[in-house]
Amino acid sequence: MGRALAVIIWILTLGSVSLFFVNKWWFPTAISEHAPALDRQFLLTIIVVGLSFAAAQIGLGWMVWKYRDTGSTDRAMYTHGSNRLEVVWTIVTAVIFIGLAVMGQSVWASLRFNDAPAGSFQVEVVAQQFQWNFHYAGKDGVFGRTHPTLIDDSSLNFIGIDEADPSSKDDAVHSVIAIPAGRPVELTLRSKDVIHNFWVPQLRFKQDLVPGMAIKVHFTANTPGKYELACAELCGQLHFKMRSFMLVLPTDEHSELMTLPQDQFQTRMTELLAKYKLPASN
């Protein structure tokens, strides 16, 4: 029985570890500036995880193989432990685990401990149950005033834009986020109803949109293309359908889009969405 158990443990270990080597079941190709550092930290962590996992399981299998009761009359070893060993493995694991935590902070700090660089492209994001609304400032670069009392879904004023505000004249609202490649982007995240989450796998980026808060986040996407955008925080009945796209556009194409008046903006977005294809899955 001990030998069978050991073999099963080793097979399960091998199977588990090899699953992480299947290329098509890995991260999609990254497109953001912070992603390479993040992927490196992930890889380092997953290697530590894999080695610890394998070492513990191989050790466990070895113990049950080697120390199975073979029916001889010898007794087990009489020991209550070893303080030296306790100290050694406490220190070693503390150094590795806390070391990983500290190393992991650099990516986090680069994204979250500082404001968006000056000149970042601004998008106001207002999520609502099962729909994304991206508010673009338009040619003047100034967002028109919005207010909850002006929200009226039935007349398609999803984010409550104040038409009386002159700076709202050239604003556009669309369910797709279009951002420039290679230029920092700052999002101001809001929600009308419940908590949502902005999640683009290729971006390696995720952030909750919390009602009552305006959360500012920033990142830079480098590779032009069309990517799927998902809501990753349970927001209700049709949560699984709260899908949209992120268009990362070459700078000139993007600035051209942003200067278009509202009606042409919508048409151009439709064209761009057709022009760019989703990345082939790994």
Added chain:
Amino acid sequence: MSGETHDTHGAVHRHEAPTSFIRKYIFSLDHKVIGIQYIILALVAVLVGMTMSVLMRMNLSWPGTNWPILGTLFPGGAPGGMMTPEFYLSLVTMHGTIMVFFVLTTAPQGGFGNYFLPIQIGAEDMAFPVLNMLSFWVTFVGFVVILAAIFFSGAESTVGPIGGWTGYAPLSALPNSGPGQGMGMNLWIISIAIFCVGSLLGALNFITTLLNMRAPGMSLMRMPLTCWAWFTTAVLALLSFPVLLGGGILLLLDRTAGTSFFIPGGLYVSGVLSGTSTNFPIHTGGSPILWQHLFWFFGHPEVYIAILPGMGATSHILSTFARKPVFGYRAMVFAIFAIGLLGFFVWGHHMFISGMSPYSAMTFSILTLSIGVPSAVKTFNWLGTLWGGRIRFTTPMLFAIGFVSLFVAGGITGLVLGQSSLDLPMHDTYFVTAHFHLVMGVASIFGMFAATYFWFPKMFGRMMSERLGRIHFWVTFVGVYCIFVPMHTMGIVGMPRRFAQFTEYEFLATLHPLVVFVSIAAIATVIVQILFYFNLVWSMFKGEKAGPNPWEATTLEWITTSPPPHDNFAGVIPTVYRGPYEFAVPGAPNDFILQTEPEPGTVPATEGTGNGHNGHRH
């Protein structure tokens, strides 16, 4: 070595069980009966939770399929046999809630803790038997209320609320935010609140009993590790459940009394602006994140509430069947404390992406990875306990070894999720689902399987079938690996949790074979649990008779008859002379020495409270 030879101090003073059926089996004050009541409650609850997981897997792997039986059973939730998304989400919510509260919190602590903590410390009963009875019946009422949420969810198409077991506000706070969020959500909150009260009563009892009612000679450092685990769990429960109770009451007030603890101003839900309709009164100034802080201040310690008793049982059983003292007993005790203490300072790792300050995220991240250290220390000591042993592969031992394997497999990925930066891609994906199911769900359950097979002979006087037990172990052990390891891969690709279907996204298409594989593994694993239930019932009547000490173990539960008499030790309070795991002592006649066996010429330590009679109620 039999129980009858133990040293006796003090006069024999027997307490007989009450004779009426109701006082003996229903409203019993006997901690053993109450323990079994808790276990039965968990056995019923886990059936409900498991059935729900099968329904969820069916929907995920074969979306759009018509299951005629579903259409018959749930005409609202699966019209024509096809599951609605809200029905799926209500299954998610109820599966999580029932499993976490009514299985993982009741069986390990309320069940086995109740039954064995008093016996293992040499007490006749819990300190407050009436409180103990109340704690079970309050918990039972909580379970009835959560079942009521299934039948009176307020929406024909659900079996409860749809916001997940975490009940994040404002989705949970707004009755108009979706189907199931009406009466179903109210009942959910009330059930959790009732459960909190029951757990608090239980926790008070455990702590008092352990501190005050140990037998003479049972110093703290002579207690089995199970007792340390139950004690620490009780302290965690005492400190964390009040916070959830408070949070739950505030949430209920937000929903019913027009308060705004978690609801900010200016919300526009389902086409209605807050304050413009009688169905949606005005709210202002609340914080959705406050709910998350309150919830996770409870929710993280809850993870340890679920698993610490399993750790205790594993240590206990590994030592017994390796025929070897626990390796590093003292280090194990400190590790339990360290886990319990650190467990209160890591709740923010559930909230890295929530909009919480990024600086607190950094603090929580480093503290979170620190908690891996005592967890690793425990693993090393389990391996150390096996090292040099003479391992007997009984069914409880197989499950205890499985516990170690699964605890490592599930716990180690905490190194990924505990890093705030890695939560940018991993948060709310199947990687998280995989992580916590393995460590908090499956590992804890393996601890309970081990405990059941180990203590069943003591509880019912008969052995469980080893043959059935082994089949149960092999299939379950391989099954849970097949279910949960591929979920990590899904999470790396980016598959979000709590999606009713994956058909909407192209980037998820590549995962379909894995999704189907997991479902098949899950269904097979669930089916094998029938063996376990069958084994329980069959062995109760037909199992081989067990003597007082069938496993040749050392602790106090094995000195008394199987099952123990009403007052546990037939009126004789045992005296303890040695540590809990004296196996393989060189020169001793047997390879195990009971804790009650005096060493020639030694006197019992005076540290034990020695007042096992005090606090005893009839």
